[in-house]
Structures are given as structure tokens and as C-alpha cells.
Amino acid sequence: MSRAGAELRIMFSPGRVQLVQEEVVVPGLRVLVTGATGLLGRAVCREFQNNGWLVIGTGYKRARPRLLRCDLTDEDAVRGLLHEYKPDVIVHCAAERRPDVVERHTEAAVNLNVHATSTLAKEAAACGAFFLYISTDYVFDGRNPPYGEDDSPNPLNVYGRSKLEGERETLRHCPGAVVLRVPVLFGEVESVTESAVTSLWLKVQEATESCTLDHCQQRFPTDARDVAAVCRKLSERARQDPSIRGIFHFSAKEQMTKYEMAVAIAQAFNLPSNHLIPLTEQPAASALRPVNSRLNCSRLELLNLSVEPRPFTSAITDCLWPFTPDKRWRQTVFH
Template sequence: MPGFQFSALQDEVLPQGPRVVVTGATGLLGRAVCREFQNHGWTVSGTGLRRARPRFLRCDLTDEDAVRRLLQETKPDVLVHCAAERRPDVMERNADAAVSLNVHASSTVSRETAACGALLIYISTDYVFDGRNPPYGEDDCPNPLNLYGRSKLEGEREALRHCPGAVILRVPVLFGEVESVTESAVTSLWQQVQEATEERRALDHCLQRFPTDARNVAAVCRKLAERARQDPSIRGIFHFSGKEQMTKYEMAVAMAQAFNLPSNHLVPLTELPAGSAPRPVNSQLNCSRLEQLNLSVEPRAFSVAISECLWPFTADKRWRQTVFH
């Protein structure tokens, strides 16, 4: 993120105005949130761990003392908690480490955010639902099918237990301006789209998804933060989602069409593969609460948004020299 400036940690050099700390700032959503808040005049402190420096502040969220020091030094008005293990299959294989981040670290972040008097925005997932009776409203009963969904639901409960005024924002699968196409389950399909060979590429055509641009989610986070600082009734659970229902196969075909590439090597797979973590068939979110409060944004067409994200990874190497991440 060229030109991104995080705040210095001494009080006397911090500019006036609202301050936000963004955890998981090295990730797809975290970078988008940092950029969105910075572009609207906020002082942004992004945090990460292994990939933090030089762009972001290094903080191990599983270290309670480190989290406490971070918030004491940055003194945020808002904390957007994006950090999480989001890969369901990885979670099943590394349950202890993933739960440590998704549940225990979320509990620490929530407790320390409450202690410093800041607003907490906790990013959650549509996977808290079982996908059997969509669309799901904020008050519908969660029933996660896998460890990822259960861990994020526990994180929600920890956030609300420590910060009763917290905002929970549930979102579905995300895409956006990636540093590598493998960074998102959506953009990773690009690799198979480009492999236009005689070998067939089978892609899931069972699970219904609502691919959502991380830039839109970031804008919703900023709008929620600005409104909640003025209106204490802005609290609790909200849903935001893209509006186009697509399987992975349909996403891949849409990518191919957007770049005028062949798609006849892509084959719809109508049976779920064995061995992966169970996933909801259709966990569509009802987003009317955000819309009624005028806190939503209108997603652009998937084909347009995904083209913007993937053009740096086209075959023409000149595009790679101008990538803006």
C-alpha cells in the first residue's frame, strides 16, 4: 500500500482527529479497511505479525500484554478486528492454533478495547449458519457446521461479553485487491481460468456463494464507525453481502468472460468433494438492517469488480510492473 502512513506512538506527535486500530492489516480485508479509513481523514494504526513491518505495527494478538500496550500507546477511538484464521480446512488441521487466534485473541482484543473506551467492530462470517434455510437475518439462530464457523461465533460472543456496545459485522466470502491471487478463495480461481488446456478443471457447482468486495466491506466498517460514535444505538449484529449468487464454477466462468478467455475447460462439479470441512450450501445474508439505517453500500457487478482486481495478474507482464499494492 504505497504511501500508507501509520501513526507514531507518542501522544505529542499524533494528529488530532479520530483514531482507528485495524488488526490483521496485512490481510485482504485489513488492507482495504486501513485504506478506507485513511482516505476519509482517520489516523490509522494497522497491526500484523509475521508480515507487519515495515508497513504496519507488529503485535502478537495472543499476547495479552502486547495487546494492552498497543492500545495504551495508540489510544484508538475505534478498533476494527479483522485478524482471523479464515480457511475452514486449515482450521480442521490446526485447531488449537486457529482457536487461539479466532477465540482467545478475540477475547483479549475485546477486553482491552473495552478498557480503553473504544468502539469495537468485530468481523464475523456467514458460516455461523448451517445454510439450510436462507436468507438469514441478524436475529436468526446460528448453527455452524465446521470449526471455523464455531470459532467465529465464539468470537462474536466474547466481543459482546466484554464490549456490550460492540458492532458485529458478518460477511461472506471476500475478494479484492490482492497481493497474490491465492489470497482469496475467489481470486484463486484465476489460476484455473488461465489454464486453458485440454485437461479439464472441475469446479464446485453445488455450494451457493455471494462473493463480496473487501472494499465495500471496508466502506461499511467506516460508515458504522462514524455513525456509532455519534449514536449509541448502533450496536449489535449487522449483515453485509454482495448480491450475486454464484458457485465457484460460475465465478470462474464470469472471470473468463470478463477477460475474453475460453472457459470450455472448466467443468461444473455437482457433487461435494470428500475430506473437506463441511460448508453451508447457501448461507445468504439478509442485509436489511444496514440498508434501513442507510449504512450499506451498493455493490458493483461482480464481473466489473473482479476485473479490477485481476488485471495485474494477466499474461501481459507490463501490467505487473504497475501493480498498485
């Protein structure tokens, strides 16, 4: 399929988004990425763009002037957006993904995680776009891992329940959609606090005083770039094969607590870690978390739609080195 005329090109690079209006003939297809200012949204935009897709990125509160600004909780705005840009694929990354925030601001979180997802799924079905909804391992209670796609969900917190409701709305309104469940993510960040994984950098640097970190909850930190590649592969295959539908899991394979992640980060940057103290009791938090919600990812693997996850140490080094004191030197030498 080719499209000629005035096309909207959105160029992505770390920390920068650029939109250019130009006359082109586009041999590829259009993908609409919600939450394009977020950790995963940025990675998805780059992945699709680098593989010949025309990317249309949306944001709202954090939308830059050159991204499309859209309130996803406004049904008329969503309908108008899809009518104007006619995407072939929609990757729905936008969500309130911080469990403690969801507990405190439940109504706003449910509006985004459930109601906006329902609207997008309805409109995707109406316009014939393939719809890919990003969900979470927190739909499981963590008591009997690993979890396959057909295992019964039992979320422990409001965040997990909202994402599970989003899954159900997706598949109810758009039966040909894909739900992709993923664990805690990290990647190229604009601020280290953007991910629960990269935020450990602040703890690692507090070498002058001891710092306790959870050493109970088992996590599988996954690079957003790998998730983005899976999203593209799913989208490309699904457009050719209607059997690609329903629920899929993707996760890195390294099992780590927050304490172990922080120690690995310290070792990667040759920093001391003896100030990091493992906490072996469940940490106090407003939202309960599953102890181990490991995902069985064999469905993706059997269909050759998975990717080999990047090793944690090398991936986290890629993400955090710009925040080291010598970043300017490294940019000069290697970039």
C-alpha cells in the same frame, strides 16, 4: 477532537505499506486495524485513511518492518498496544479464516479467533474504544436462507464455531460493540491465492486440460472495498449513536458457485471457459461448508449504513488485471 505532536502515519497502497513519523495536528480520530496485512485489513486501512482517520495497522507473522508487530494472543502485548496508541475505534480483521486449515490446526485458530478476540473486546471496553468484530456467514448451516441477524446460528465446521464464539466473547465483554458478518471476500491481492475467489484465476488459465469446479455451494462473493466502506460508516455512526450495536450483515447480492465465478472471470478477460467442468456433488473437503448461507442485510440498509455492492465482473477485473500478461502496458496507459 484534535491531537497534536508526533503522530504515526501509515500509508497504504497496493502491495506497499509505508510508515512515516512526523509532527502534525490530526483533526480526525485513531483507528486500530488488526490483520492489516490481510485482504480485508488492507482495504479497511485505506478506506479509513482516505477519509481523514489516523490509521494504526497491526500484523504478526506477515507484518512488514514498518507495521506494528503484535501477537494478539499475548494479553499483555494487546493491553500495552491499546494503552500506548489509545485508539478511538478498533476494527478486528485478524483471523484464521481458512476452514480446512482451522480443522487441522484447531488450537492455534481458536487462540486467534476466540481468545484474542476476547482480550481485544475486554480492552476496548476498558479504554472506551468502539469495537467492530468481523465475523462470517459460516455461523449458519446454509439449510434455510436467507439469514437475518436474529436467526439461530448453527455452524457446520470448526471455523464457523470459532467465529461464533468470537462473536459471543465480543458482545459479552463489550456490549456496545458491533459484529459484522460477511461472506467470502475478494479484492486487491498481492497473490491470487490470497482469496478463494481470485485463486480461480489459476483454474481459468489452465485451458489445456479440463478442470472441475464446485457447482453446488451457493456463494455471494463480496469486494473487500465495500466491506471496508461499511466498517467506516458503522464506526462513524456508532460514535455518535450508541444504538448502533450488536449484529449486522453485509453481502453482495450476486449468487454464484465457484464454477460460475470462474466462467464469469474467463468471460471478463475474453478467455476460453470450455475446460471448466461443473461439479454438482458436494466436493470432498476436511471442513463441511453450508450450501447456501445467504445473508439478509436489511438492518444495515434501513439505517442507511450499507453501500451498493460493486458488480462482480467489474470488481474482479479490477483485482485480476495486474496478473495478466499485458499488465505493464495497462499500467503505462491507465496509471
